[in-house]
Amino acid sequence: PRTAVIVVAAGSGTRLGAPAPKAFVGIDERTVLRHALEGVFAAPPAQVIVVAPAGYEGEAESDARAAAGARGDLMRVVTGGQTRQQSVAAGLAALWGDVETVLVHDAARALTPASQIAAVIRAVSEGDGTGIVPALPVIDTLKQVDGDAVVGVADRSQLVAAQTPQGFPRARLEQAYERAAQEGAEYTDDAALYAAAGFAVQHIPGTATAFKITTPADLERARMLLAPRTT
Numbered sequence: 309p310r311t312a313v314i315v316v317a318a319g320s321g322t323r324l325g326a327p328a329p330k331a332f333v334g335i336d337e338r339t340v341l342r343h344a345l346e347g348v349f350a351a352p353p354a355q356v357i358v359v360a361p362a363g364y365e366g367e368a369e370s371d372a373r374a375a376a377g378a379r380g381d382l383m384r385v386v387t388g389g390q391t392r393q394q395s396v397a398a399g400l401a402a403l404w405g406d407v408e409t410v411l412v413h414d415a416a417r418a419l420t421p422a423s424q425i426a427a428v429i430r431a432v433s434e435g436d437g438t439g440i441v442p443a444l445p446v447i448d449t450l451k452q453v454d455g456d457a458v459v460g461v462a463d464r465s466q467l468v469a470a471q472t473p474q475g476f477p478r479a480r481l482e483q484a485y486e487r488a489a490q491e492g493a494e495y496t497d498d499a500a501l502y503a504a505a506g507f508a509v510q511h512i513p514g515t516a517t518a519f520k521i522t523t524p525a526d527l528e529r530a531r532m533l534l535a536p537r538t539t
């Protein structure tokens with residue numbers, strides 16, 4: 309395949325308060341990572357790089373094998389780093405073959421539908437070197453604060469909430485990562501890092517179910533979505 313999906317799962321997930329790293333917490337009988345990978349392998353064929361926390365490579369491998377099914381030869385597990393950016397860099401270094409499009413996906417967005425992954429791949433291929441971010445409108449009123457004081461309000465119409473996977477032409481993404489490493493700059497998502505290198509980024513519609521599992525309430529929401537209907 310000319311497309312690769314790097315699934316970053318190397319975070320500790322301290323805000324979830326679970327004993328295991330977040331990607332290895334069970335939603336139902338399947339882990340967060342397993343669910344994320346089910347979506348990735350249901351999308352158009354791509355090479356899949358799973359970035360696991362040090363010491364959890366074996367668990368990641370078995371989740372990935374189970375999700376990959378007949379596509380097992382398209383999958384590789386590597387060890388992540390201290391920051392999300394370092395984990396993505398480790399994934400980029402593990403690409404093989406003639407990949408032209410790279411998607412970076414948070415394992416924590418476990419219930420992201422395959423259709424969203426497919427839409428990002430399509431948008432990158434139709435774009436002219438543009439990075440693609442799935443995003444949702446902002447619902448809440450966002451206040452700017454200074455300590456306890458509310459000092460301003462953001463214009464909601466100019467804001468969206470970014471999700472993953474975010475997709476990019478490989479050559480430009482690698483260039484942007486090299487630049488960030490040289491400058492020692494840390495970015496919270498790939499689109500920001502890509503834009504900092506001077507490349508354009510566009511957003512496409514995201515999906516409510518692609519929310520990121522961060523807190524115990526998020527995990528509960530994922531469990532409710534997966535529970536069999538009783539009515």
Ligand code: C5P
Nearest residue numbers: 316317318319390391392395414415416
């Ligand atoms: O912490 P947060 O939920 O924002 O992390 C987003 C994603 O990045 C998660 O899927 C997490 O596993 C991943 N990550 C990583 N390596 C890190 C930190 C976060 O792969 N060092």
